[in-house]
Amino acid sequence: MRVLRCADSGVLVELDDLAAVLALHAALTNEWPPGVTDLVPAARTLLLRLDPLLADPADVERAVRTVRPVASTRREEARLVVPVSYDGADLAEVARLTGLSEREVVRAHTATEWVVAFGGFTPGFGYLTGGDGRLTVPRRAESRTRVPPGSVGLAGEFSGIYPSASPGGWQLIGRTGLEIWRPDRDPPALLRPGVLVRFTEDGP
Amino acid sequence: MTGLEILRTGPQATIQDLGRPGFAAIGVGVCGAADRGSLRLANRLVGNAEGAAAIEATLGGLVVRGRGDLVVAVTGAPCPIEVGGRGGAMNSLIRVPDGAAVALGTPERGLRSYLAVRGGISVPPVLGSRSTDLLASLGPDPLDSGRLLPVGPAPQGFPPVALAPVTPPSGGELRLRVVPGPRDDWFTEHAMHTLLSEPFEVTKDSNRVGLRLSGPVLSRRKDGELPSEGMVIGALQVPPSGRPTLFLADHPSTGGYPVIAVVMAADVDIAAQARPGQRLRFAVTGRRPVPSGE
Numbered sequence: 001m002r003v004l005r006c007a008d009s010g011v012l013v014e015l016d017d018l019a020a021v022l023a024l025h026a027a028l029t030n031e032w033p034p035g036v037t038d039l040v041p042a043a044r045t046l047l048l049r050l051d052p053l054l055a056d057p058a059d060v061e062r063a064v065r066t067v068r069p070v071a072s073t074r075r076e077e078a079r080l081v082v083p084v085s086y087d088g089a090d091l092a093e094v095a096r097l098t099g100l101s102e103r104e105v106v107r108a109h110t111a112t113e114w115v116v117a118f119g120g121f122t123p124g125f126g127y128l129t130g131g132d133g134r135l136t137v138p139r140r141a142e143s144r145t146r147v148p149p150g151s152v153g154l155a156g157e158f159s160g161i162y163p164s165a166s167p168g169g170w171q172l173i174g175r176t177g178l179e180i181w182r183p184d185r186d187p188p189a190l191l192r193p194g195v196l197v198r199f200t201e202d203g204p
Numbered sequence: 205m206t207g208l209e210i211l212r213t214g215p216q217a218t219i220q221d222l223g224r225p226g227f228a229a230i231g232v233g234v235c236g237a238a239d240r241g242s243l244r245l246a247n248r249l250v251g252n253a254e255g256a257a258a259i260e261a262t263l264g265g266l267v268v269r270g271r272g273d274l275v276v277a278v279t280g281a282p283c284p285i286e287v288g289g290r291g292g293a294m295n296s297l298i299r300v301p302d303g304a305a306v307a308l309g310t311p312e313r314g315l316r317s318y319l320a321v322r323g324g325i326s327v328p329p330v331l332g333s334r335s336t337d338l339l340a341s342l343g344p345d346p347l348d349s350g351r352l353l354p355v356g357p358a359p360q361g362f363p364p365v366a367l368a369p370v371t372p373p374s375g376g377e378l379r380l381r382v383v384p385g386p387r388d389d390w391f392t393e394h395a396m397h398t399l400l401s402e403p404f405e406v407t408k409d410s411n412r413v414g415l416r417l418s419g420p421v422l423s424r425r426k427d428g429e430l431p432s433e434g435m436v437i438g439a440l441q442v443p444p445s446g447r448p449t450l451f452l453a454d455h456p457s458t459g460g461y462p463v464i465a466v467v468m469a470a471d472v473d474i475a476a477q478a479r480p481g482q483r484l485r486f487a488v489t490g491r492r493p494v495p496s497g498e
Contacts, residue, residue, distance in 0.1 A: 121231060123231045
């Protein structure tokens, strides 16, 4: 692990892979260092945001290096079922890119459980990982200016659901009516790091 | 019921407190007052908890009318203040009798002023905060004339001071302390030397998300993309153009462009008062200066 400073506002930990990020995130959530205001996981890093009036970056770094790992089986994770109409604009293109038929793409997407690794680009968005590796596809060459809310997509090793209309470059394979982001609900975001997701095919 | 009626908003007025930390993992930004120190002072002056919700007014122009007798304070960018037709002072306790209007003129220096009211603005919180998030459309809407804001019950203690001596924002070049990194290794030594020795100018494209700066280009040493990672306030993020953005209160949770250095938290308050056209200089704090040349 490499620990990098963000002045007095953060400590950025660089790790080998996503599994290490999630393990450290779990460990620090369990043993929250004083003065840390947020933990921000990402693909290869975990950022600890600090309250500069309360936290000493050196103490926080020490806490990161000495935190006790948490056994993954101890965590009670929420499970979410996401019904999807697999009629996305890029379904045919994904079939072409992966060498699978469209039916096989749908079956691969729904066959295994995905886990929310981290969020970040817009409220309620979660990067899902751990699905069928055959579904790894590049982003679209051109971003769409408007992706409809509820769109289900693929990009790189991840799957994701757009919580609201936004520009986007993911390959869209379907749409869900599930409201994954609602600020006045508890919890506001259905896709939080660690949540286990199962996609199911909606009837026609 | 005590309240504050908005008569005029000026160029932009929003409700801000100290924001909603803790939700970066679901993509929700902290927001809150851009100049946190000034918000805290305004609240302390009126005897509120430091994180009570207040009005952040950009370039003055805010006019409010009190419903019920109120006590307010105005901090941040110094505005001419009129209360019920008489002059009021910045950074001091101002009594506003029922029905009187408080009018802020346009500040000559600095950008954002904070009007705190004793009892705090008590609109319903969203995700634990009363701050307006303009990008995510969370929290209260930006203020509009005609809106009536509820004011909370007065807190128990009364503040011991009526006036705070405050160094006003500078209208000239601003010096901001930075710490290099976390991604300084993505840049050439020449880029770091440039960052620490040349002035940068705040452009008109700046807002609560960040100050977009013009000036010398900061060259990268590494090709390729940085996987998106968590961002902090005060970060100097450098896109492929080589011109940095200095992140303020509404900055995104994560980003894929490398951060060459981060402004110390206390100096972000100074940056939050910078007007388009003002120049910034960055200086390393607590470290030996970077040698010049490659």
